Amino acid sequence: MRPTWADISLPAIAHNVGLLAELVQPAELCAVVKADAYGHGIVPVARTAAQAGATMLAVALVDEGRRLREADIDIPVLLLSEPRPNEFAAVVEHRLTPTVYQGEGLAAAAAAAATAGERLPVHLKVDTGMARVGAPPAQVLMLADAIAERGTLDLAGVWTHCAVADEPDNSFTAYQIEQYNHLLSRLRLAGHHGFSRHLANSAVAMAHPAGRFDMVRCGIAIYGIPPSPAMAAHLPLQPAMTVRTEVAMVKTIAAGTPVSYGHHYRAPADTQLATIPIGYADGWSRRLGVCGGEVLIGGRRRAIAGMVTMDQTMVDCGVDHPVAPGDEVVLLGRQGDEEITATEIAERLDTVAYEIVCQLGRRVPHRFS
Known part of the structure; x- marks a missing residue:
């Protein structure tokens, strides 16, 4: 078996869910487990989140909801995007709660429920400033x-x-909360009552108490990753994912030796060059070797040398400590006193931590503890 894997700490997930659930009381916590639980494994994470205090789960796709039901996970599951009209029969069959925001979707939801002889709970989404999906106010x-x-x-x-909301000083979040409150007032005056009110993602839940309402939808924070670097100190979250591999080969190269495609890296001195079996086909960005990416070997930071290739990555290990095939390599997570976080990798790649964990490839098996 290829020695590259991701360790997923379910106790860390439970810790984060419990921490967030306590923070937002009396609001309820919806755990967002779309995109295979942000790369962490949808079924084990969903079970853990439900046991730790989440009262609802949220997914993006009908198929994701189906997977939860087939795993005998019975708590409510919210679809964050309006399904296509021909998917509403499956929505009803799997007891999913759809979001609607268009007349066509509403009509399809009603027709599917009528065909099944059931009443279908739906959540109505309004666009207050994201300009993605949702009904105009x-x-x-x-x-x-x-x-x-x-x-x-x-x-x-x-x-x-x-x-x-991941920009704590940006006043637009307060504006969106204000617009949402105004909309709720209009709904009440029109006689609509008894529905769940929810606006908060992880960032709002952590930093904007006025936006918690009846429920919060936490995604990135339940995986132990702050919504942005600026929010890293808000809660003692525990990262749930560690990505590991092993050294496959070590060779000594002379100063000036070019490494990997394009020869963008040349050894600054005589060095041990380790090859590790992970590459961009596994979701490990090709650019990490040219933007300061590092790994941990023997509890020490070591520079990625040159372009990450499809299946393999080279690492400059210096000469101060011997490195041998079989040595553990940590690409994301802690080894000894050192830690590489998803936030750090994201900053090097000029992206967000969400992308780092979500793009981990299917070739990387998960081990749950």
Whole structure:
């Protein structure tokens, strides 16, 4: 078996969920487990989150919800995007709670529920400034009325999503909360009551108490990763993922020896060059070797040497400590007193930590503890 894997700490997931659930009380916690639980493994993470205090799970795709039901996970599952009309039969079959924001989706939801002889709870999403999906505020009352008029639908939630909450000093989050509150007032005046109100993602849940309402939807924080570097000190989150491999080969190269495709790296001195069996086909960015990427070997930081290739990566190990085939390599996580975080890797690549964990490839097996 190829010696490259990801260790996923389910106790860390449970710690983070418990920490967030306590923070946001009396609001409930919805654990976002879309995208294979941000690369951590949807079924084990969902089970752990439910046991640790999450009262709802959230996914992006009907198929993700189906996987949860087939694993006998029974708590409510919210679909964060409106399904296609032909998917609503599966929504009803698997007891998923869809988000709706278009007339066509609402009609398809009602028809699927009627065919099954059931009432279907739906959540209505409004766009308050993300400009992605969601009904324009001017249409929300019309859609809420349409849901109430249908004999097979229940308005179970009204929600929105914040665009810049991971920037603690950005005033636009307060603006979105204000707009959402205004919309809720209009719904109440129109006679709509009893639905769950939710706006908060991880960043809002952690830093904006006024945005917690009845429920918060936490994604990145339950995996132990702060929503942004600026929020790293907000809560003692525990990273859940460690990516490991082993040294496959070691050779001594002379100063000036070019390494990897394009010869962008030349050994600054005589050195031990280790090859490790992980590459960009595993989701490890090709650019890490030219933007300061490092790994941990023997508890020491070692520079990635040259372009990461499809299946392998070279590492400059210096000459101060011997390195041998079989030595453990940590690409993400802690080894000894050193730690490489998803946030650090993201900053080197000018992206976000979400992408680092989500892009881990299917060739990398997960080991759950």
